[in-house]
Amino acid sequence: MTVGELDEFGLIDHINGLVSAAGPSEGVVLGIGDDTACWRPHPGLEVATTDSLVEGVHFLVDLATPEELGWKALAVNLSDVAAMGGVPGYALISLALPPQTPVDWVTGLYRGLLDIARTFRVGVVGGDVHSASQIVVTVALWGTVNAPGPLARSAARIGDRIGITGTMGASAGGLRLLKEGRPVPGPLRQAHLHPRPQIEAGQGLLHCGVKAAIDISDGLLADLGHLCRASGVGASVAAERVPVDPHLREVFGDDALALALSGGEDYQLLFTAPGEVIEKVQVEVPFTDIGEITQRRKGVEVMDAAGRSVALPQKGWQHFDPR
């Protein structure tokens, strides 16, 4: 059966059933089914973000399961909350769907969404559905951040060390293999379609006294550039310190570093902090030190082992690019 055959209210009832079966969420006063969701406030400052997955731009229905897309749609928003040191709370899901979309596809999408929601204790409390010519999954995510938060892009200072969680490039490597129709090793597919947002790491960084962070979605160098621009500083990255994903290196060899620097969609955290804070972070959050914050006029530089500036590859994902 398709979404068009089920009609709008039938589809809403179906989604309502899937969400209800997942059990009640703490603090919810009214969930799906009224004009708005309603919940009891949590302590702390409030944070909110929205991000979309667009068919043909961010994904192809032939290359990803609906469960993977549901997981990823919420994961990319959770990654933004992680970058603030936040605690995720409640999500609204907005679906634009072609009428010929199978209802089973929507069921799978919600299965993935509810799976990651349960993992990170997020209440899926509402949303809407609309007819459209291509699938667009938009998530709006609300959360809180405790004192002395939030982590901010604008708080990097000259002399700070630059740290990143996890490894780089696996997601971009997975995407390239998927697009080329080549076999995709499990860890690369997982990195691209089932990323694990760094919620705990973000809270750990905040707890250790880190002030500046960003999540890596556009690519390591692009997002480091965003952070530097917001902070009015430059950055020097040691190429040989960048934690290139080992599975990526196995498949891509010498191309792996470029994917690690510019591939994007890693959904790891990049942060900066002075030495004494870095020492505390070393005890609490696994990360790799990749370089140092410098003066603004230096821009973002990548240095080789001999201390020479490396020519940079293109700087990450551009949504309106024709590629």
Added chain:
Amino acid sequence: MTVGELDEFGLIDHINGLVSAAGPSEGVVLGIGDDTACWRPHPGLEVATTDSLVEGVHFLVDLATPEELGWKALAVNLSDVAAMGGVPGYALISLALPPQTPVDWVTGLYRGLLDIARTFRVGVVGGDVHSASQIVVTVALWGTVNAPGPLARSAARIGDRIGITGTMGASAGGLRLLKEGRPVPGPLRQAHLHPRPQIEAGQGLLHCGVKAAIDISDGLLADLGHLCRASGVGASVAAERVPVDPHLREVFGDDALALALSGGEDYQLLFTAPGEVIEKVQVEVPFTDIGEITQRRKGVEVMDAAGRSVALPQKGWQHFDPR
């Protein structure tokens, strides 16, 4: 210049400039430009809703100005908050745009968005932009609701009177004339493309002790049906009491009642309350009494002046209908 020529980060900077020029919003800790927005919490329970306008489904770019669409995109969400008796707070805007969209169109859209945001004291604090094959404007709106809120769809009781704010059908009449390429009287265009959400009325209803409300977006009878279903009751509406918009009647004559009952997108509030509460509402909120809540088995009936049941027209807007 088009959105594709400006590229993603240029477009974000442009939007950022428009929002910054509108001035700071109360309580905002971080607005556009970081991984999430951040604000200081307001007292009360929290409410949140999301709704989209999809090109070709909800609007045609040739028939509405971008300013009107910007206004309407936030208005439809504000109407949901009004139906809870809520106080709107902060909005995130998610834009899916074809690369050939003129940047001026986006500027106009934001002009309309910021106009209604200022009118209802909403902070536009973030969002995202994506490439897509058709325009989709998705708004996520957060707010609060004071005790003893929120108004709920499920709180109608047998014997309650049924009240509605404003007049009915003007929006649907305006849409029909626009689609047919006929001249559209100002009040009908205004009702369709520049609706005024009933935020003050919603808060007034809550203050008077009303418990049950819904906003009229799918159509008077369809939304009354949603409320009855959620409350497990029926409803009897007196056809001659329905406040058919006078401008609508002028253009559509005898067809006006059907548009008033089923046209949709009125963005007025429908509420129910027992007699003693209705008396208080009469002092505080302008409305029309159109009937009574009845037993569930009676369903939603429309009665003529002689007390006979009237055959009902189709029950409002269905998003996946081919029409």
